[in-house]
Amino acid sequence: MQSTDQPDAKSKEFGHETIADTSVLTDFWRAMALLSRVPVYHIDDFRPVMIARSVWCWPLVGLVLAGFALLPAMLAHYLTGNAVIFAIFAVASMVLLTGAMHEDGLADCADGFGGGVDQARKLEIMRDSTVGTYGVVALILGLALRLTLIMAAADMGQGAVIFLVVAVISRAAIPVMMRILPPARDNGLGKGAGRPDGLPILIGLAIATVIVLVLSGIVATLAVSCGVALAICLVRLVAKWQIGGQTGDVLGATQICAELFAGIGFIAAMTMA
Template sequence: MALLTRLPVRARFERSAQAIWAFPLAGLAVAIIAAAVATLAGWATLTAPLIAALALVTPIIVTGAMHEDGLADSADGLWGGFDPARRLEIMRDSRIGAYGVLALIGALLIRFAALSALAHAGAIVPALIAAALLSRAAIGVPMLVLPHARRDGLAVQTGRPPREAVLLGALIALALGWLVAGFVAVVVAACAIAAVTSAVMAIARAKIGGQTGDILGATQLLAELTALITFVALL
């Protein structure tokens, strides 16, 4: 919770990698807050676009936009440099470039459109929860499989998780997602997320030689978008 959100909890970080199984639970906490906001907006008879906008902004506030920051930095670095060292340098730069801006605009547009469709169909709450669970579980895969692209940074500080912890996190996400969104929707979304995560890992390995905290943040956000698109497609 302390690592993935801005919720006021006290924690020690020595065992962050071993706690990777709990990443979906941190996502669940974020999603419950967003779902509560969406539910209250629905009770207030707000329109589907307004409900979607509130459900979009709430997780950004709760997480401190860390995943959006990861996507923007990854887009700038992976496509803005001509060699791994320069790409990593760009990713560490606090300034945002054209690739980062375009990546954020695209991600926000897709999320807003998907949440609007789900709100209109009355399915936004289970979709928010299942997407949050599955996307946080996806973070553990590049952490486990890919080497660190640099010698310092958040990913290095967190460490490499045990295989069992990554698997347990995936099982927790699938089980809880099944309860709220149904078996078929969660399995299809999980398969789509696996494909997207594999693509992100392949690009990261080819361009910077491994993963960083920004790559992990981008993985989560792209996985969440994939889940939301899948749920819309299955409406």
Template sequence: MLHDVKLALQFLTRLPIRTGDPAGMAAIARAAWAFPLAGLVVATAAGLTFLLADRIGLPPVLAAILALAASMVLTGALHEDGLADVFDALGGHAGRARALEIMRDSRIGTYGTLALLVTLALRAGALATLATPGCVALALLGAACLSRAAMAVTMALQHPARPDGLGAAAGRVTPARATLAIALASLCLVAAAGPAPALSTLAAAAGMLAIAMHWTHRRLGGFTGDTLGATQQLVETTCLLAAVAGQHMG
């Protein structure tokens, strides 16, 4: 289990972790249950950054931007890159083959730029609205864990969209490991927000995951490394917005 946690951290962050697993990328599917734990590490770094910014007197919006910057440094903006690639590929009317080709292009286009701007603005705005370091840390914890569990669920329910690339190399996740990922993320969410808010956030995240999976299945026929990153970003943004809505209603 510890080896799987190391694999998840190696795959989803820039932390200098070496596992030397002989299975290579194929081991990622085995370690998918630990994806939420990698999210926990990223959320901790972002939450501490927000706390530090708040302590030195920065306003919530600047603290929120710095918290997101910390998370991107820790992950190497891996998921943001996937989001931009997916929106560039699927934002227009390109067919499946052309869309997969666009996703391999390292350049960023209009759709990808707009997707990054909108999601970053929504995430920063949500954190700034939550304002207090405690509320921000709890929201980040739930969103980071649940959005990475969504990646495991996608890998369990969809086939790789092409015979090569990260999706094909990693393979499909077993239902048991995907269920464990959701259970871990749900426990973190309940611990962070409480049962009632956690239930509404889970519902919102499930809705966004369903939309993302339907969209990528219809246009691509399955998942790629980029669609996993895009799914993480969309679900995380949804969770943070749900946290703001829950605070307002509460």
């Protein structure tokens, strides 16, 4: 999702499909191109149907991105032994890898929902590249909470685990929002990303659940899953109320909110263990 809601972002029509277009490996590389700034070559088919079929591997993309983001963070922690520095390096590295696309979505939603007087004006504000007061506040609070959650987990010896867990499970939440909430516009990424079928979404959720279970155990998995479910419900409720559907910005905000609520669930589970 390298663009939020520009009218024709990644939605070009192509005349035919090739075998490579429908391969499992190509699904992964297409997802990587959509969800990050990592250079991906020979992937140029971003029709809604192709995007929608790739959603099963979005949690795997989150795992790979988080793994790479952890490398400088763990080096910094090894050199300094400081949880704050670890958290800052981890978040900063992830932001660089993703191009801050999800943060941009959160800021645009905050500006649009907070500053618009009607649906049309809210959507207009969300498409504006300028970040307003609501957006700045949302970004500050969101980043502060992310850093706090990682630092709290690092103090428990779980800093790397929480970073991987929330990266995986939050990207499984995006396709759910694409499925349960119709696009609010007739163009833009929210429309161009398509509406995934239930099977790819369920496969993605299953993959995310298994990864989280292996990394953190059954109690944390249940807590994280509850957090993500709550985040999806809240974002859906607000987006439906404010603009009548989802956009690329709403999908970005969904990822951030799911990450934060999953992190809270993880910390709660670790504290009670």
